[in-house]
Amino acid sequence: MNIERIGSTDRMSKIVKHNDTIYLCGQTASADEWDTAEQTRRCLEQVEGLLLEAGSSTDKLLSVTIYVRDMKDFAAMNEVWDNWIADKPKPARACVEAHMARPNVLVELTVIAAQ
Incomplete structure (x- = not known):
């Protein structure tokens, strides 16, 4: 089993590649x-840059989970998302309200893509 970790710290890796899948x-x-x-x-x-670094692109998105601090911001986030994803293949997506690690973080995205 080959697992490649890129940008690792003591806590986490920015990118993990396994079986032609990028996390x-x-x-x-x-x-x-x-x-x-x-x-x-x-x-x-940032997602675009990390996917390029991993040897992938937004055309290969599989799944995106979006966390918003408050669902009152759902429409503002979706407006940006809709413009960004308009000409790209659509990934599976979930959006949830979540308490964030810092009070000024309003949005967080996690991404899975094919290589």
């Missing part, structure tokens, strides 16, 4: 001045 750690983009829409845009940019 990305949770992506957040938080700054006090960024609203939900901007954090979503930044997270999606």
Whole structure:
């Protein structure tokens, strides 16, 4: 069994590759001045970069889980998501409300993609 871990720290890896499947750690983009829409845009940019680093692309997305701090921000997140995913193959997706690790994190994404 071959498992490749990229960007590992004592706590986690940014990317894990196994059996032609790529798993990305949770992506957040938080700054006090960024609203939900901007954090979503930044997270999606990070996802694109990590997929490229892993030898994949957004065309190979399998599943995305989106965590939002408050469901009142669901529409703002979805507006950014819908524009971003419009011309891409659609992955399976879930969106849940979650308590975040830091109060200024409004959105977090986890991604699984094919290589």
